[in-house]
Amino acid sequence: MLKHSRLVQGLLVWFLATGVAMAANWQALPDKAPEPADNPTTAEKVELGQMLYFDPRFSQTGTVSCNSCHNLMLGGDDNRNFSMGVHGKTGGRSAPTVWNAAFASSQFWNGRAASLEEQAKGPVVNPVEMGMSDLEKAMSRVRAIPGYKPYFERAFGGKDPVTVDNAAKAVAAFERTLITPNSPYDRFVKGDKTALTAQQQRGMQAFADTGCTSCHSGPAFNGPAMPAGTGFFMKFPTFTDNSYVKKYDFMKDKGRFESTGNKVDMYLFKVPTLRNVSLTAPYFHNGSVATLGEAIRVMAKLQLNADLDDTKVADIEAFLNALTGEFPEQKLPRLPATPGWSLLSGN
Template identity: 70%
Template sequence: MKAKSFGYIVIASSLAGLPTLGQAEWQALPEQAPVPADNPMSAAKIELGKTLYFDPRLSSTGTVSCNSCHNVMLGGDDNRDVSMGVHGKTGNRNAPTVWNSAFNASQFWDGRAADLEEQAKGPVTNPVEMAMKDLDTAIEAIRAIPGYEPMFTQAFGPDSVSEDNMARAIAAYERTLITPNSPYDRYVKGDREALTAQQLRGMEAFKQAGCVSCHSGPAFNGADLARDGGGLFMKFPLFTDNPYVERYDFMADQGRAEATGKAADEYMWKVPTLRNVALTAPYFHNGSVKTLDEAVRVMAKTQLNQELSEQQVEDIVAFLGALTGEFPEQSLPRLPGTPGFTIIQ
């Protein structure tokens, strides 16, 4: 998958004073996400998707919404090591941020969903997340809420309440969750005052350490290097002869192999975005690392087999802070009611 398919803004690395990436180039985040031809955007569809995203009645207990784990009033996650679903159940993976997820070449830590539409269906029936019996049960719940049918009609036409349209609407809303114009973006667009001296040192250290070999492209998620449209997957941990691997229990989860069943996919993980990473602690697939500076040390040792100095760590953390963008204002939707009855069992 080429960067062009994401509509990326490519900024020439020849700008004076800008650290270079060799063959790659520093890239700013677009202000709009790519939109698939079979799910065009509309105001009605986005509003429906936003309403569904915040509605806990898509869960079996009426307690968990998409926003419960991917909180758009925060950094797009829940700041927990692993998220809590119905009846307090927890899984074994950290909730990825929903902000800028439209720039991922695949979804979930193991890339098992090809796009946002497919991803939107997964948590609804996951037994430790929203725990609906099946998607038909979820659609029955939506149909039982009088206010949803006219919203679906406005977004998709008559008789359009379906699991596919539910997912299309949620995905359309998620494609509005873009955070452009970070200090880093302003810098690569030519504002030479946008980054501090320390952030510039961190930018150079980020390149020199080799972080850009995976965390490249506008979203710093390697999507521009995606193979076969499935995202960029890297083995983690790559170097296991260090104390971090045991300390943070990195070998307990076999990663993509648990979805594909293939030995070649053991400990392979989709490269996550670094956009707004300063807001999404704790870190890694199991949420075991609580601070960003420790995450930088862990990555340097487990992936690059390097010991960074404390100054390098501080500088890289400062640079990562410059990837925090501008968040579009979010308002809570008014959920359609069930006058005189409840659908919660």
């Protein structure tokens, strides 16, 4: 107990010495993502899930995969305001990053999916995204590729493992490996006082003093820990009497209300992660803001009714750049082939 007390006192002295406010929000990202009891992560599931993630043949046109909109060679999105799906169609919301999505308690901007497993099924049958008429039709394409069956058998066993649910579990297992720990910020809160520059430390303080941590808290900067399937939502915009609302058309999308029809959900959006935020421009659910500096100004005004000067914006932006973590190496999988014939003939 005495040793623990001295450790806490030592950390407090260190934080004060660096000039950064001690707060419960300063948490490093875990090295492993949480996983549900009914889908423990295994190497076999991850291997299969990566294949399915990169395979475009399960879209209506054979042109769109998960990676098309959530590009792992980038920031886990596609840097477009609206992602492009089959037949060049675009939706009404910007693709959120898949990196560190495993630390969110619900998925999609409106939190309509309770888990990564549930989320994995959604884009396949979305007419604007992958465009399949139903999940079983998509699964029939998987079954038609002989090379996939051994991977399902190794990952799940059983008599008939090539199922929709198992495919979703495999993709989810792969996505739980997509985490980016050990950012400069993480190293700083673990005790490396040199990990953040003086400007980034000022930005960390300004981030807290401005009130940003009231929403963007926790290790993923996406809010407090919530029960699985329960999203953390905030109203956006909160303050509407300003020029930004009209300029960026923020009143058009009514948020969670559009999926629930419940008036209490009007303009509620799931709080997104700020991890690797410097890599995921353009910003907000409609991708309307091109730069991170402008996004900081907009958030301060719309959510906190605060006007930030250029110095404070630059300091906070510097801090947010320190949330870019280390990306696990990605090797493109070799997908099971269809020698001598095309799965997509006639499409």
